[in-house]
Amino acid sequence: MAYVAVKGGERAITNAHRWLAEDRRGDVAIPEIETDQIREQLSLSVDRVMSEGSCYDRDLAALAVKQAGGDLPEAIFLMRAYRTTLPRFGASLPVExxxxxxxxxxxxxxxxxxxxxxxxPTFDYTHRLLDFTLAANGETPVEGALEAEExxxxxxxxxxxxxxxxxxxxxDVRTEDAPAPFDLTREPMAFPAGRDQRLQALARGDxxxxxxxxxxxxxxxxxxxxxxxxxxxxxxxxxxxxxxxxxxxxxxxxxxxxxxxxxxxxxxxxxxxxxxxxxxxxxxxxxxxxxxxxxxxxxxxxxxxxxxxxxxxxxEFVLYHSDNVEASGFVQHLKLPHYVDFQADLQLIRRQRRDYAERAAAMKEAAE
Amino acid sequence: MAVQPVVEGAPERRRWLSILAKAQPGEVLAAWEGIAARPEYRALRSPEIGMVLVRGRMGGTGDAFNLGEMTVTRAAVRLESGETGIGYVAGRDRKHAEIAAAVDAMMQSADLRPTVEGAVIAKLARAQDERRYTAARKAAATKVDFFTMVRTRSPG
Structure with missing residues (x-):
């Protein structure tokens, strides 16, 4: 038995979350970061959260990044959770x-x-040297992008x-009257997977x-x-x-x-x-x-x-392990109480040690 | 592209609905409030936030696959003069969807159309064209201009 109801942690949890909120805010002498600053200035974090959160909405992704204190897989989890609360109007035509x-x-x-x-706009060909002018509180004027005549x-x-x-x-293959593509959000993973299923899984993947x-x-x-x-x-x-x-x-x-x-x-x-x-x-x-x-x-x-x-x-290896919300959930669930599992393991290991000691003693006796 | 039924007036309506959807919410609100004679309307469908599943094509031009979702807000209104309009806009701005629906309804009325055609539709289209043009000029400025190094051999 892996799970039992345990009571008693409620106050500790509430207080832990209050502390988390305080930590997220950091030093109150420093201005609080706004979600529109995240949207505009940490846009690549926002892009990753939208992409793996599988929901395109820059403002929501910025909020998720802020709420998660910059922990992107946590922010991705928040996006995935939010999207389950919305109705789906339908599917788009494929983007061209x-x-x-x-x-x-x-x-x-x-x-x-x-x-x-x-x-x-690319990081390619930059020298990857820290630019200390960026730490000068925005006092360095930004040179706008150059615009070509044509x-x-x-x-x-x-x-x-x-x-x-x-x-x-x-x-590329274009099938006449192709059926609706596989939808991982409505159907469980199936193997062998079609390329539509694979691409959807990879698009959401870590x-x-x-x-x-x-x-x-x-x-x-x-x-x-x-x-x-x-x-x-x-x-x-x-x-x-x-x-x-x-x-x-x-x-x-x-x-x-x-x-x-x-x-x-x-x-x-x-x-x-x-x-x-x-x-x-x-x-x-x-x-x-x-x-x-x-x-x-x-x-x-x-x-x-x-x-x-x-x-x-x-x-199977790739698609079953590419989703970081599932992976993170399963790895991190190990932090939740496993007191009963441990009790069972303790009983087992104690019995095995007893058996081992008895066998060892018998061997020793036989040898003498 | 999927085969679509032919609907009367569809290409025109498609044009302005697309412009309304692709405009920024702030621009839509400002353009709307800039109109002196805004007609009364009632909601047929109050603005509703939901999602549209975005599809891509395998390999870029092949069969469809599901890429992910996007937030979308939709609304429908009816003018006192009877025209109904709808708004489907990316994002979660209820006012954006509602105004889009009201403008869609006005564009279908011969009397009201002149009020919004220039002040809203043309204005929003211009802003979008400008944004796209600026981005295209910035992109062009980053085009690599290859040149071949001429190899010279020392004589002898």
């Missing part, structure tokens, strides 16, 4: 990332990708469209876990030798068909990060050699996550083709 108003778009594989290499034209060609005529890249899996794959555990064909960051309109209207309207713009990884596939008896692809898509600007997701998606597709040998290719 090809139509994205791109702020950043790079291809590490193809230098001359049409539209060019747009670096956008604006970038949209939409920008995707890497897939560039090579489509040569059939070099594996094409960035750290997926990053390490992607890294393991690059280092040879199920090597995929990927090349980064394209990363794009920008705004995409979401279309929805309200019942009252019967036609699609845009209900807002979302910031999304998309990553296309490619790796060579030698072909088979009836398939020509081609670049196989892995896909990553996240809410907000979560580039490390989108790249990791694309590599893991690619690795799991090997598994679907019966080539699984490494952890990142084992879909």
């Amino acid at each position: 990332t090809g139509q994205m108003a791109v702020r950043r778009r790079i291809s590490a594989a193809f230098k001359d990708i049409p539209g060019g290499q747009l670096l956008g 604006a970038q034209a949209y939409p920008m060609a995707t890497i897939a469209s560039v090579f489509a005529h040569e059939d070099l890249l594996e094409p 960035e750290g876990f997926l990053l390490s899996l992607a890294y393991s794959s690059q280092r040879g555990w199920g090597s995929t030798h990927p090349l980064c064909a394209e990363i794009r960051l920008g705004e995409v309109a979401v279309e929805f068909i309200p019942d009252e209207l019967g036609f699609a309207i845009e209900i807002g713009d979302l910031t999304l990060t998309e990553c296309q990884m490619i790796s060579t596939y030698g072909g088979g008896i009836d398939t020509a050699p081609q670049f196989a692809r892995g896909y990553g898509l996240t809410f907000g600007h979560c580039e490390r996550k989108a790249m990791s997701m694309a590599i893991v998606d690619r690795a799991l597709r090997d598994a679907a083709a019966g080539e699984a040998s490494a952890p990142c290719q084992d879909e």
Whole structure:
């Protein structure tokens, strides 16, 4: 028996939570951080919370970050809990990332990708030296971003469209009358998983876990030798068909990060050699996550083709352990009272020790 | 894109509903309050906060998968003159959804349309175009301008 009702901790819990609130506030001589400051100035934390919290709402994510005292998995948990309180109006039409108003778009594989290499707002090529002027209480004036005379034209060609005529890249499959995609929030995990289920799980999955899996794959555990064909960051309109209207309207713009990884596939008896692809898509600007997701998606597709040998290719291993709300819950539940389990273990270990001592004594006697 | 039934006036209504949804709540409120003759309306559906499940496409252009949810607020109103309007807007701003619905209703009335077409719809569209244009100019400024280093060989 793992759980028993225990009473008596109520006052201790209340007081612990009061102390937590005091700790979260920190030194009261320092101004309290506002949620709109978090939304605007810690936007990458906000993006991660929206992405793994699986709910796009910048203000809610900022509130979650504040309430969690900056603990992002805790903030993600708060987002997931909140989303269960809201009704669902329906599902959007699939977002068309090809139509994205791109702020950043790079291809590490193809230098001359049409539209060019747009670096956008990026940490890449920074020197990673601490900038002490940022600690000067905002007294350093911010130099605004430079604006080119000529604006970038949209939409920008995707890497897939560039090579489509040569059939070099594996094409995307579009099924006539495809059934509604698998929904992890309404159906339990099922194996073997379809790619729709996998991508949903990876999109909600923990960035750290997926990053390490992607890294393991690059280092040879199920090597995929990927090349980064394209990363794009920008705004995409979401279309929805309200019942009252019967036609699609845009209900807002979302910031999304998309990553296309490619790796060579030698072909088979009836398939020509081609670049196989892995896909990553996240809410907000979560580039490390989108790249990791694309590599893991690619690795799991090997598994679907019966080539699984490494952890990142084992879909049950990956999908059952990628959700940080579930993982954190199961690891952290060990902090809750397990007094009865321990009592049972104590009884067992005492009996085993008694048996051991008796056996040892008998052996000793026999030897003499 | 899914096959959609042809609805009369749909492309136009789609245009302004999209502009209303993509505007910032503060802009919508300011534009609305800037109108002198705001008609009376009653709520058919009080602003309601919910979610829409956002779908992506596998590989970017393939079959759909579920990416995650987004918060959305919807409302429906009826003007005294009989027109009904709806608002579906990203986020949790009730006033935004309600005003969007009221403006949608006004846009369907030949009498009221001139009041909001310029002062609300065109104004919000301009602000969105400007934001997009500024971002596109910033993006263009970060474009890599490749040049090839000419290798020179010393003679001999």
